[in-house]
Amino acid sequence: MSLTARLGRGDRWDRSLVAVHRGFGVTHSWGRFGSDSEGYQAMLAASRKHTDRIWAVEGCSGIGRHVAQRLVADGETVVDVPAELSARARVFSTGQGRKSDPVDAHSVAVVALHTPGLRQVVIDGTTVALRLLVDRRDQLGCVRTEIVSRLPHLLLELVPGGAKKFLSAQQARALLNTVRPRDVVGKTRRWPACELIHELVTIDKKIKVANAELTELVASTGSRLQELHGIGASGAARLIGDIADVSRFTSRGHFASWNGTAPIVASCGDQNRHRLSRAGNRRINRVLHIMAVVRLRNDTEGRRYYRRKLAEGKTTMEAMRGLKRRLSDVVYRQMTADAKELRTGPGGQTGATLQSSAADPNPKVDTSEKSLPGPAKDHLRTPLPAAS
Numbered sequence: 001m002s003l004t005a006r007l008g009r010g011d012r013w014d015r016s017l018v019a020v021h022r023g024f025g026v027t028h029s030w031g032r033f034g035s036d037s038e039g040y041q042a043m044l045a046a047s048r049k050h051t052d053r054i055w056a057v058e059g060c061s062g063i064g065r066h067v068a069q070r071l072v073a074d075g076e077t078v079v080d081v082p083a084e085l086s087a088r089a090r091v092f093s094t095g096q097g098r099k100s101d102p103v104d105a106h107s108v109a110v111v112a113l114h115t116p117g118l119r120q121v122v123i124d125g126t127t128v129a130l131r132l133l134v135d136r137r138d139q140l141g142c143v144r145t146e147i148v149s150r151l152p153h154l155l156l157e158l159v160p161g162g163a164k165k166f167l168s169a170q171q172a173r174a175l176l177n178t179v180r181p182r183d184v185v186g187k188t189r190r191w192p193a194c195e196l197i198h199e200l201v202t203i204d205k206k207i208k209v210a211n212a213e214l215t216e217l218v219a220s221t222g223s224r225l226q227e228l229h230g231i232g233a234s235g236a237a238r239l240i241g242d243i244a245d246v247s248r249f250t251s252r253g254h255f256a257s258w259n260g261t262a263p264i265v266a267s268c269g270d271q272n273r274h275r276l277s278r279a280g281n282r283r284i285n286r287v288l289h290i291m292a293v294v295r296l297r298n299d300t301e302g303r304r305y306y307r308r309k310l311a312e313g314k315t316t317m318e319a320m321r322g323l324k325r326r327l328s329d330v331v332y333r334q335m336t337a338d339a340k341e342l343r344t345g346p347g348g349q350t351g352a353t354l355q356s357s358a359a360d361p362n363p364k365v366d367t368s369e370k371s372l373p374g375p376a377k378d379h380l381r382t383p384l385p386a387a388s
Contacts, residue, residue, distance in 0.1 A: 040070060056081050056112030058104075060121050068121045078121040085111045119248060126221055131241030133217060137210040137234050144203045147196055154193040158186065169200040223338050228330060229300055230291035238287050239331060246335040252328070259284040261328040263321065276321060285324075288331070292323045302327070 033039035033046075047053060055071050057064040060080035068078050089107040090099065112118060148165075151172055155163040158179045163172070176194065181187055214233040218226065218240065225236040249255040256262035260280025295302030302323055309319035 040067075044074065053077075054079060054112065056108050056118075057121070058086055058108050059083050060119075069123065072121050072123055079112055079118045080121055081108045081111050081115075081118065085115060117248075119245075126217065127241050127244045130214070130217055130221075130237040133210065133214050134234055134237040134241055137207070137214060137237075140203055140207050140210060144200065144207065147200050147203065151193065151196055151200075154189065154196065157189050158193065169197055169204060172197050172200070222342055223335075225331070225334055225338070228291070228334060229298070229302075230294035230327075231287070231331075235287045235290060238283055239335065242281060242284055243335065246332065246339050249332065252332045255332045256325060256328040259288065259328055261285065261288060261321070261325045263325070276317075288324045288327050289320075291327050291331075292320060295323070295327075 033043040047055075053076075055068075055076050055078040057068040057071070057078055058081045059065075060068045060078070064080075068080070071078050086104065086107045089111050090103055148167065151167055152163050152165055155167075155172070155175060158181070159175060163175055167175070172193075176190065176197065179186075179190065181190055211233055214237045218233055218236045221240060223236060223240055225231050225239055226233065231239070246255070249258065253262060257277075258280055260277050260282065262277060264277045292302060296306055305326065306319050306323050309322055310316070314322070
């Protein structure tokens, strides 16, 4: 049987217990429990009358993550039901798809019982820490970009001819030291520029610390993603944190469909063509885009592939999309090899199973999963020349 926990808005849980027996009909029980410890214990007590139970929680990567983690910590078996699957079940119910708490709970339970391959929730581990750190690193990068873009506008009013874009803190400080206005307006303009430079120095220090933490944590997982040319500590952390268990993808085409690099079939009649997919995990898509840009800047197989596509008459955007599709296969193969090595190799670390309950829902994206022809070859990071 399946017990479903559905969370409502506010400080209370709207929870329907739906016991669904295969071939024996459906029974319902309803209750409302507070989100505090007493309400949670009362919810557990109400569910213990069902001995053979599995909890189906909708949206374990979002609002349902907290209750799912508490249930797993108490020894309960929990599966993650994606919201789109329960919505489909609700549409095909007899209630004309109308949304209510009992109908939602019933839809989640039906999906949990009749959908194979739903991800079982496990206790949060290293992947959650990686995701938190890389989110923090991305926020620091956005703040730094904003500061760097504001500095030239302020310096334009102080320095004759203005200043170049993308100044470092040292360059901006040296340029500002050449200006000593004596009027009130000039002093007022110089003060915000000094404040921005100070903020830039602080942000740079925080980014340096965040990069060191990410590098150390990625190394502790045993992943070799950073050996791939174009992936640094931040990109590797994003891949491990968001993907978690790579075995949930049945093929490289499935993985490409999930990250948005697989093209969508847009053929009509005799015209055979594909178009860009705007679905999928855009954060992973961004990592693959950065990986492609880095490879284009260096003498790599990726650059040669890109130039071959241009020679075939492809546009620059089409060639870039083709390159990203190949790099998706490279990342998938590397993560699969890493996961296999962690499972079978000696010295595996506890907590580095590359599984997390807070990953994205089941990767069922409505795009083409057909892999493009031709193998994808990985290219290890180009070694830097030794310093003279």
